[in-house]
Amino acid sequence: MQPGATRAHALALAPGLVLLEADAAREQRAFEALALALLAYTPKVSFAQSHTLLLEVGSGLRLFGGVRALLAKVSATVASCGHAARIACAPTAWGAWTLAQARATRVSSRRWHVLKETTLARALDALPVGLAPFAAQHEQALTQIGCATLGDLRRLPRDGIVRRFGDGVLAWLAQARGEAPDPRVWFAAPPSFHASLELQARVESAEALLFAARRLVMQLAGWLAAQHGALSGFELRLEHELASRHAPRTSSLALAWAAPSRDPEHLLWLLREKLNQTELIAPVIGLALVADQVSEYAAPTDTLFPMPEASEASITQLFERIGARVGEQNVLQLFVEDDHRPEHAMSARTWRASARRAAPRKPREGRKGARAPSGEPPESTPAQSAFDLPEVPLPSQPRPAWLLEKPLKLAMRGDRPVYRRPLKTLTRTERIEAGWWDGEGVERDYYVAADDQGRMFWLYRERIGGQWYLQGLFG
Template identity: 85%
Template sequence: VLKETTLARVLDSLPVTLAPFAAQHDHALTQIGCATLGDLRRLPRDGIVRRFGDGVLGWLAQARGEAPDPRVWFAAPPSFHASLELQARVESAEALLFAARRLVMQLAGWLAAQHAALSGFELRLEHELASRHAPRTSTLTIAWASPSRDAEHLLWLLRERLNQTELAAPVIGLALVASQVSEYAAPTDTLFPMAEAAEASLGQLFERIGARLGEQNVLQLFVEDDHRPELAMSARPYRESGAKRARRPRKAGKPQQEAGASAPVQSAFDLPEVPLPTQPRPAWLLEKPLKLATRGDRPVYRRPLKTLTRTERIESGWWDGEGVGRDYYVAADDQGRMFWLYRERIGGQWYLQGLFG
C-alpha cells in the first residue's frame, strides 16, 4: 500500500472480525449484515456510537490514518531468559562450556543494551532420560559479590563451577536465566589509578578464588557489636560481605536502634574505626576458654601465673541467655610468657581466654 486511496480500499475489503471489538459485538454485527470494515464504515455514525460506543469510530480513524495512532515504546523484559538445544548429547560438564559461552555472550549484550549488571544467574540443564531415576532438569547457580557484566569474568566463574560439577545424566539442552539485575554505572576514565578500581580487581580475584576453592573457604573478618571476646568478631564468606550485608540482627530482648537508623556496614577491605581497649588484647583467642587449676589463689597454666594489670570487667549477654560476668587480667609466668585470662564473678573459677605472641 503506497497511497491513501489504496489503503482505504484495502481496509474496506477486510473482514470486520479482524477488529479488536468484533468478538464483543459479534452477534450485533451479524444481525445488521456488517461483514467487512467497509460495511461498518458506511453505517450512520450516530448509530455506531449508540450500538458499539465511541471507541469504534476512533479505531477506524486511526486505521485509515485520519487520527494519530500513538504506539507504546518497546520495553525490554526485566529479566533475561535464553535457551539452546544441543546438537548432540553431552556427558561431561566441562564440554558444556562451549555451548554455554553462546548464552553468556547473549546475556552480556542484553546487559549492555539495558545499561545494567547482575550478581548471579542460573544455568538450567535439560537431561536425557537415560535412566529411570535421572532427573529431567537440574540447575547450577552462579553468584558473585559485586554486580558485573564482564563476559570473560562470568565465563571464568562458570568454567570453574562446571569443572566441579558431576552431571546426573547426559545433557541435551541449556537455558540461562538471570533475574538479579541492577543498574550499572560505568567507571569514569581517569589519568591515574583510583582506589575503587583496585578494590574492584581485588573483588574479582576473591570471586575467582572462591569459585575454585569454594565460597566457604574465602572468608572476611567482621567486627561485631558485642563485648564478649568470643562474639566480638565473626568470619563470613566474602560474597556476603560484597553484598554489603549489615551486621547480624540483635536477638530478642536486646535494645534496638531507633526507627529509621540504618546499621553501619563494614567496607569490603577496611576495618571500622573503633576505640582501642584500655588493656591489650591477645592476637590468639582459644576456641573455647580453658579451665585453670589454682595454687594458693593463683591460677596455674603449666606454671603459676601472676597478674600484671588491673581488673577489666566485662558483663554482657543478658539479652540472649548467655550472659557473662568476668574480671579479665593480663598475666605472665616466670619465663615471661603472657596470657589473657579471666575470673568468673560468680564462683571465682579461673579460665584462660587467649595467648600473647
C-alpha cells in the same frame, strides 16, 4: 567450489555431500543472537542485505583502543558465537557493506579499513558494479552499456541513469560515498533476557558444555551493555535426552556472585568452575540461559590515581573465583562484632554472607554491659588484694592477638593462678558483664598477667565461684 554453483555441479564434485534446505526463520534467529552479542560494542546495530550486520562504531573507537583493536574484539565475538565473518570498515554504512561483499565474494582479498571519505570514494570506484545491491536486477543493461565498475557507473550521465535504472541507483551511490544521509533502523534488545541453543550433538560431559554456553554468555554480555545493567546471578537450564524412564527432562545450574558484573570472561570463568563440579544426570541436547537478577551497572572511572572501589572490585572477583574453585563455604572472612565478650567479639562468615551483612545485634532493654575504667576498679576481690603490681612494661595492644578456642581452667597455688608457672597480675581489674540478652551471660574480671620469665597472658576470674581461666596469650 564457488558460491552460486548448481546442485548438480556440487554433487559431481562431492558425491557424499549432504544438502540442507534453507531455514529463513532459523537464520533470522541466528542473526538476532549475533546482533545481541555485538551490542557490547555499540548500541547501533542494524541488519542489511546478504546476511550482513552493520555496526556504527565511530563513537567507541577510543573506548576500545582504536579501529584495529575494536575489529579484533568484534571478530573474536563473532567466532565465539560460532560464525565466520568478513569484516570491513568505512565511513558510511553502504561503503562498509560493499567492501565487505568484495572480500566475501573474493573479488578482493584485501582487508578494507577505510577511515576517510576520499579514500572510500577511490576504493568504491575500483570495485565491480556487480557488488551493488541493485546489480542483479539490472545486470543485462549494465553489461550492454559496458559498465564494469562502480566508477564507470558514477561517470555516466545522471539523466540517463535515472531514465534507465530509476532514482534508487543515484541515491545508493550518494549514500555509499557519504554525499547523502543514510538513516537506519537499529536493532532493539528485548526488555528481558532468555536465550536458548539447540546442540548439534548430544553432550555427555559437563565440561564440554562450556563451548556451547559461551555463545549464550556473549549474548548476555551484549544485552547487559544495551540495558546499561550488570548481573549478580543467572540460571543455565539443561535439556536432557531421555536416557531412561525415570530421568528428568530438564535440570538447571544456578550461579550467583557478590558484586554485579557484566564481564563475559569473568562469567565464563565462574561457569567453567561450576561445570567442572557438575555431573550430568543424562546427555544434554539443548541449553537455555535465563537472567533476572539485573541491577544498574556502575562503569569504572578512568582516573589518574586508582580509586578504592577498583581494588574492592578486584578483591571481590578474587573471592568469587576462589569460592567457585574450592566452594563458597570454604572462603571465610573475619569481622569485628559489637560485643564485649571476647569469644563473641569476632566472627568468621562466608564472603558472600559478608557482602550482605546484617546489622549488628543489639541488647534488649535493661542492664547494659560495662567495662570498668582503668584506675577505677569495681568492688575489690580477695584475690586482687593479695597480688602485687610490679613496674614492668605492659603490652601495647589492649587485647592479645591469640585467643584460645576455649578458655583454659587454671589451677591455684596459694592465692595465685598457675599456668606452668605461678602468674602475677600486672593491671587492675577490667570487668565485663554482658550476654544476658542471648542466654550466654558472663560476669568476669580480666587481668593482664605474667610469669617469672616475662611471658604475658590474658586471664579472667569468674565473679561467681572465683575460678580462674586463661583466655589468650600475648606475643
